[in-house]
Amino acid sequence: MKTREQITVNRVAGALGAEVGGVDLAELSDAAVEEVRAAFLEHQVLFFREQNLTRDQHKAFGRRFGKLHIHPFEQQLKHEGHPEIIVFKSDEHKPFVAGVWHTDATFLADPPISSILRCIVAPEFGGDTMWASMYAAYDALSDRMQRMLSDLVAIHDTGRAFGVAAYRKEDISGENGLRMVSAEHPVVRTHPETGRKALYVNFHFTSSIKGMHADESAALLQFLFRHLQSPDFSCRFRWRAGSVAMWDNRCTQHRAVGDNLTAPRHLERVAILADT
Numbered sequence: 001m002k003t004r005e006q007i008t009v010n011r012v013a014g015a016l017g018a019e020v021g022g023v024d025l026a027e028l029s030d031a032a033v034e035e036v037r038a039a040f041l042e043h044q045v046l047f048f049r050e051q052n053l054t055r056d057q058h059k060a061f062g063r064r065f066g067k068l069h070i071h072p073f074e075q076q077l078k079h080e081g082h083p084e085i086i087v088f089k090s091d092e093h094k095p096f097v098a099g100v101w102h103t104d105a106t107f108l109a110d111p112p113i114s115s116i117l118r119c120i121v122a123p124e125f126g127g128d129t130m131w132a133s134m135y136a137a138y139d140a141l142s143d144r145m146q147r148m149l150s151d152l153v154a155i156h157d158t159g160r161a162f163g164v165a166a167y168r169k170e171d172i173s174g175e176n177g178l179r180m181v182s183a184e185h186p187v188v189r190t191h192p193e194t195g196r197k198a199l200y201v202n203f204h205f206t207s208s209i210k211g212m213h214a215d216e217s218a219a220l221l222q223f224l225f226r227h228l229q230s231p232d233f234s235c236r237f238r239w240r241a242g243s244v245a246m247w248d249n250r251c252t253q254h255r256a257v258g259d260n261l262t263a264p265r266h267l268e269r270v271a272i273l274a275d276t
Protein backbone atom coordinates (compact mmCIF):
# COMPACT_ATOMS: atom_id res chain seq x y z
CA MET A 1 0.00 0.00 0.00
CA LYS A 2 1.52 3.26 -1.13
CA THR A 3 1.15 6.40 0.90
CA ARG A 4 -0.85 8.96 -0.96
CA GLU A 5 -1.66 12.32 0.49
CA GLN A 6 -3.86 13.83 -2.19
CA ILE A 7 -5.95 11.02 -3.62
CA THR A 8 -7.52 7.68 -2.72
CA VAL A 9 -7.05 4.70 -5.05
CA ASN A 10 -9.19 1.56 -4.98
CA ARG A 11 -8.61 -1.26 -7.42
CA VAL A 12 -11.66 -2.52 -9.30
CA ALA A 13 -10.24 -5.75 -10.78
CA GLY A 14 -7.20 -8.01 -10.62
CA ALA A 15 -5.57 -7.20 -13.95
CA LEU A 16 -6.07 -3.45 -14.16
CA GLY A 17 -8.27 -0.53 -13.19
CA ALA A 18 -8.69 1.64 -10.12
CA GLU A 19 -11.19 4.21 -8.95
CA VAL A 20 -9.63 7.42 -7.75
CA GLY A 21 -11.33 9.58 -5.14
CA GLY A 22 -10.64 12.77 -3.28
CA VAL A 23 -9.96 14.88 -6.36
CA ASP A 24 -11.60 17.60 -8.36
CA LEU A 25 -10.12 17.27 -11.85
CA ALA A 26 -10.91 20.91 -12.55
CA GLU A 27 -8.58 22.04 -9.77
CA LEU A 28 -5.69 19.65 -9.33
CA SER A 29 -2.61 20.64 -7.41
CA ASP A 30 0.77 19.70 -8.86
CA ALA A 31 1.15 17.14 -6.06
CA ALA A 32 -2.19 15.55 -6.96
CA VAL A 33 -1.20 15.42 -10.65
CA GLU A 34 1.93 13.48 -9.68
CA GLU A 35 -0.12 11.03 -7.62
CA VAL A 36 -2.60 10.58 -10.47
CA ARG A 37 0.31 9.97 -12.84
CA ALA A 38 1.79 7.33 -10.53
CA ALA A 39 -1.59 5.60 -10.12
CA PHE A 40 -2.10 5.73 -13.90
CA LEU A 41 1.20 3.94 -14.54
CA GLU A 42 0.43 1.35 -11.89
CA HIS A 43 -3.24 0.63 -12.67
CA GLN A 44 -3.35 1.35 -16.45
CA VAL A 45 -6.88 2.78 -16.35
CA LEU A 46 -8.26 5.18 -13.75
CA PHE A 47 -11.88 6.08 -13.06
CA PHE A 48 -13.16 9.28 -11.48
CA ARG A 49 -16.76 9.93 -10.42
CA GLU A 50 -18.79 13.10 -10.17
CA GLN A 51 -16.53 15.35 -12.17
CA ASN A 52 -18.59 17.90 -14.00
CA LEU A 53 -15.98 19.25 -16.34
CA THR A 54 -16.57 21.75 -19.11
CA ARG A 55 -14.91 21.10 -22.46
CA ASP A 56 -12.19 23.60 -21.57
CA GLN A 57 -11.62 21.91 -18.20
CA HIS A 58 -11.49 18.50 -19.90
CA LYS A 59 -8.77 19.78 -22.22
CA ALA A 60 -6.94 21.53 -19.38
CA PHE A 61 -6.89 18.30 -17.35
CA GLY A 62 -5.43 16.45 -20.34
CA ARG A 63 -2.77 19.12 -20.81
CA ARG A 64 -1.45 18.45 -17.30
CA PHE A 65 -0.12 15.19 -18.79
CA GLY A 66 1.08 16.33 -22.22
CA LYS A 67 0.11 17.88 -25.53
CA LEU A 68 -3.33 17.04 -26.85
CA HIS A 69 -3.69 14.90 -29.94
CA ILE A 70 -5.82 16.04 -32.88
CA HIS A 71 -7.38 13.07 -34.65
CA PRO A 72 -6.73 13.07 -38.41
CA PHE A 73 -10.37 12.33 -39.34
CA GLU A 74 -12.61 12.99 -36.37
CA GLN A 75 -12.87 16.63 -35.42
CA GLN A 76 -16.58 17.14 -34.90
CA LEU A 77 -16.07 20.23 -32.74
CA LYS A 78 -13.46 21.90 -34.94
CA HIS A 79 -15.73 24.85 -35.69
CA GLU A 80 -16.51 25.34 -32.03
CA GLY A 81 -12.86 25.73 -31.12
CA HIS A 82 -12.33 22.16 -29.90
CA PRO A 83 -10.58 20.17 -32.65
CA GLU A 84 -8.98 18.05 -29.89
CA ILE A 85 -12.31 16.64 -28.70
CA ILE A 86 -13.92 13.56 -30.25
CA VAL A 87 -17.64 13.15 -29.62
CA PHE A 88 -19.28 9.74 -29.14
CA LYS A 89 -23.01 10.33 -29.24
CA SER A 90 -25.62 7.67 -29.85
CA ASP A 91 -29.36 7.20 -29.49
CA GLU A 92 -32.25 5.52 -31.28
CA HIS A 93 -31.46 7.46 -34.47
CA LYS A 94 -27.78 6.52 -34.33
CA PRO A 95 -27.52 3.22 -32.46
CA PHE A 96 -23.76 2.81 -32.16
CA VAL A 97 -20.95 2.18 -29.69
CA ALA A 98 -17.27 1.42 -30.36
CA GLY A 99 -17.88 -2.29 -29.76
CA VAL A 100 -14.62 -3.73 -31.07
CA TRP A 101 -11.46 -4.27 -29.01
CA HIS A 102 -8.87 -1.67 -29.97
CA THR A 103 -6.17 0.71 -28.89
CA ASP A 104 -6.77 4.27 -30.04
CA ALA A 105 -5.30 5.32 -33.39
CA THR A 106 -2.53 2.72 -33.70
CA PHE A 107 -2.61 3.33 -37.47
CA LEU A 108 -0.47 6.38 -36.66
CA ALA A 109 3.30 6.14 -36.21
CA ASP A 110 2.97 7.98 -32.88
CA PRO A 111 -0.45 7.14 -31.48
CA PRO A 112 -1.65 8.99 -28.38
CA ILE A 113 -0.23 7.52 -25.19
CA SER A 114 -3.34 8.16 -23.15
CA SER A 115 -7.01 8.91 -23.70
CA ILE A 116 -9.39 10.66 -21.32
CA LEU A 117 -13.10 10.04 -21.81
CA ARG A 118 -15.80 11.89 -19.91
CA CYS A 119 -19.47 11.03 -19.75
CA ILE A 120 -22.11 13.69 -20.31
CA VAL A 121 -25.14 11.42 -20.76
CA ALA A 122 -25.16 7.78 -19.63
CA PRO A 123 -27.76 5.14 -20.44
CA GLU A 124 -29.85 4.03 -17.49
CA PHE A 125 -28.24 0.62 -17.98
CA GLY A 126 -25.75 -0.88 -20.43
CA GLY A 127 -23.23 0.83 -22.70
CA ASP A 128 -20.39 0.09 -20.26
CA THR A 129 -16.80 0.23 -21.43
CA MET A 130 -14.32 -2.61 -20.88
CA TRP A 131 -10.53 -2.39 -20.74
CA ALA A 132 -8.01 -5.20 -21.00
CA SER A 133 -4.45 -5.24 -19.73
CA MET A 134 -1.97 -6.11 -22.46
CA TYR A 135 0.66 -6.70 -19.75
CA ALA A 136 -1.56 -9.46 -18.38
CA ALA A 137 -2.27 -10.83 -21.88
CA TYR A 138 1.46 -10.96 -22.62
CA ASP A 139 2.39 -12.44 -19.25
CA ALA A 140 -0.14 -15.27 -19.74
CA LEU A 141 1.56 -16.51 -22.93
CA SER A 142 4.06 -19.35 -22.76
CA ASP A 143 7.78 -18.58 -22.87
CA ARG A 144 7.92 -20.14 -26.33
CA MET A 145 5.15 -17.92 -27.69
CA GLN A 146 6.66 -14.83 -26.03
CA ARG A 147 9.98 -15.62 -27.71
CA MET A 148 8.37 -16.17 -31.09
CA LEU A 149 6.56 -12.83 -30.90
CA SER A 150 9.54 -10.91 -29.56
CA ASP A 151 10.93 -9.61 -32.85
CA LEU A 152 7.77 -9.52 -34.97
CA VAL A 153 6.43 -6.29 -36.43
CA ALA A 154 2.78 -5.72 -37.38
CA ILE A 155 1.09 -3.41 -39.85
CA HIS A 156 -1.71 -1.26 -38.43
CA ASP A 157 -4.04 0.57 -40.79
CA THR A 158 -7.40 2.26 -41.14
CA GLY A 159 -8.80 -0.27 -43.61
CA ARG A 160 -11.04 -2.29 -41.31
CA ALA A 161 -12.12 0.53 -39.03
CA PHE A 162 -12.84 3.24 -41.55
CA GLY A 163 -13.62 1.16 -44.62
CA VAL A 164 -11.10 2.80 -46.91
CA ALA A 165 -8.90 -0.18 -47.64
CA ALA A 166 -8.57 0.72 -51.29
CA TYR A 167 -6.63 3.92 -50.71
CA ARG A 168 -2.94 4.19 -50.16
CA LYS A 169 -1.55 7.03 -48.10
CA GLU A 170 -0.20 9.01 -51.01
CA ASP A 171 -3.11 8.01 -53.20
CA ILE A 172 -6.37 9.72 -54.03
CA SER A 173 -8.62 10.84 -51.22
CA GLY A 174 -11.59 8.68 -50.37
CA GLU A 175 -15.08 9.78 -49.47
CA ASN A 176 -15.17 12.50 -46.83
CA GLY A 177 -11.49 13.02 -47.41
CA LEU A 178 -10.63 9.71 -45.74
CA ARG A 179 -7.61 7.87 -46.96
CA MET A 180 -5.70 4.81 -45.94
CA VAL A 181 -3.15 5.52 -43.24
CA SER A 182 -0.83 2.87 -41.88
CA ALA A 183 2.05 2.40 -39.46
CA GLU A 184 4.30 -0.39 -38.23
CA HIS A 185 4.61 -1.32 -34.57
CA PRO A 186 6.31 -4.17 -32.69
CA VAL A 187 3.93 -7.01 -31.75
CA VAL A 188 5.34 -6.86 -28.23
CA ARG A 189 5.96 -3.39 -26.95
CA THR A 190 8.06 -2.39 -23.97
CA HIS A 191 6.38 0.39 -22.03
CA PRO A 192 8.81 3.32 -21.98
CA GLU A 193 7.93 4.34 -18.42
CA THR A 194 7.30 1.06 -16.59
CA GLY A 195 9.67 -1.16 -18.60
CA ARG A 196 6.99 -3.88 -18.71
CA LYS A 197 6.21 -5.83 -21.88
CA ALA A 198 2.75 -5.61 -23.43
CA LEU A 199 1.05 -7.29 -26.36
CA TYR A 200 0.45 -4.62 -29.00
CA VAL A 201 -1.89 -5.90 -31.72
CA ASN A 202 -5.59 -5.06 -31.91
CA PHE A 203 -8.49 -6.32 -33.99
CA HIS A 204 -9.63 -2.89 -35.19
CA PHE A 205 -6.37 -1.71 -36.73
CA THR A 206 -3.79 -4.52 -36.97
CA SER A 207 -4.03 -5.98 -40.47
CA SER A 208 -1.01 -8.28 -40.80
CA ILE A 209 2.34 -9.35 -39.47
CA LYS A 210 5.29 -8.33 -41.57
CA GLY A 211 7.27 -11.02 -43.34
CA MET A 212 4.69 -13.79 -42.89
CA HIS A 213 2.52 -15.45 -45.49
CA ALA A 214 -1.03 -14.09 -45.38
CA ASP A 215 -2.48 -17.27 -43.91
CA GLU A 216 0.25 -17.53 -41.24
CA SER A 217 -0.29 -13.92 -40.26
CA ALA A 218 -4.08 -14.32 -40.16
CA ALA A 219 -3.86 -17.46 -38.00
CA LEU A 220 -1.46 -15.91 -35.51
CA LEU A 221 -3.44 -12.68 -35.26
CA GLN A 222 -6.68 -14.60 -34.83
CA PHE A 223 -5.13 -16.50 -31.92
CA LEU A 224 -3.84 -13.29 -30.31
CA PHE A 225 -7.13 -11.41 -30.77
CA ARG A 226 -9.01 -14.25 -29.09
CA HIS A 227 -6.42 -14.61 -26.36
CA LEU A 228 -6.50 -10.95 -25.34
CA GLN A 229 -10.29 -10.98 -24.93
CA SER A 230 -10.15 -13.19 -21.85
CA PRO A 231 -12.15 -11.74 -18.94
CA ASP A 232 -9.11 -12.58 -16.79
CA PHE A 233 -7.30 -9.57 -18.29
CA SER A 234 -10.19 -7.11 -18.13
CA CYS A 235 -12.20 -4.68 -16.07
CA ARG A 236 -15.53 -3.03 -16.76
CA PHE A 237 -16.84 0.43 -15.95
CA ARG A 238 -20.42 1.56 -15.66
CA TRP A 239 -20.83 5.13 -16.80
CA ARG A 240 -22.74 7.83 -15.00
CA ALA A 241 -22.99 11.46 -16.04
CA GLY A 242 -19.84 13.12 -14.69
CA SER A 243 -17.69 9.96 -14.80
CA VAL A 244 -14.22 10.20 -16.32
CA ALA A 245 -11.89 7.39 -17.44
CA MET A 246 -8.23 7.90 -18.21
CA TRP A 247 -6.23 5.05 -19.71
CA ASP A 248 -2.80 4.14 -20.97
CA ASN A 249 -2.86 3.23 -24.66
CA ARG A 250 0.62 1.69 -24.42
CA CYS A 251 -0.55 -1.28 -22.37
CA THR A 252 -4.35 -1.54 -22.67
CA GLN A 253 -7.16 -2.10 -25.13
CA HIS A 254 -10.82 -1.19 -24.73
CA ARG A 255 -14.25 -1.62 -26.23
CA ALA A 256 -17.77 -0.54 -25.42
CA VAL A 257 -20.55 -3.02 -24.71
CA GLY A 258 -23.32 -2.80 -27.31
CA ASP A 259 -26.18 -3.97 -25.10
CA ASN A 260 -28.41 -0.88 -25.12
CA LEU A 261 -27.64 0.89 -28.36
CA THR A 262 -30.79 2.97 -28.63
CA ALA A 263 -30.48 4.65 -25.23
CA PRO A 264 -29.07 8.18 -25.32
CA ARG A 265 -25.32 8.05 -24.57
CA HIS A 266 -22.88 10.93 -24.93
CA LEU A 267 -19.17 10.81 -24.18
CA GLU A 268 -16.31 13.07 -25.23
CA ARG A 269 -12.63 12.21 -25.46
CA VAL A 270 -9.30 13.94 -25.56
CA ALA A 271 -6.03 12.09 -26.12
CA ILE A 272 -2.46 12.84 -25.11
CA LEU A 273 0.66 12.67 -27.22
CA ALA A 274 4.03 11.35 -26.13
CA ASP A 275 6.39 14.23 -25.40
CA THR A 276 8.98 13.70 -28.08
Ligand SMILES: [Fe+2]
Pocket residue numbers: 098102103104254
Ligand atom coordinates in the same frame (compact mmCIF):
# COMPACT_ATOMS: atom_id res chain seq x y z
FE1 LIG B 1 -11.25 3.98 -28.37
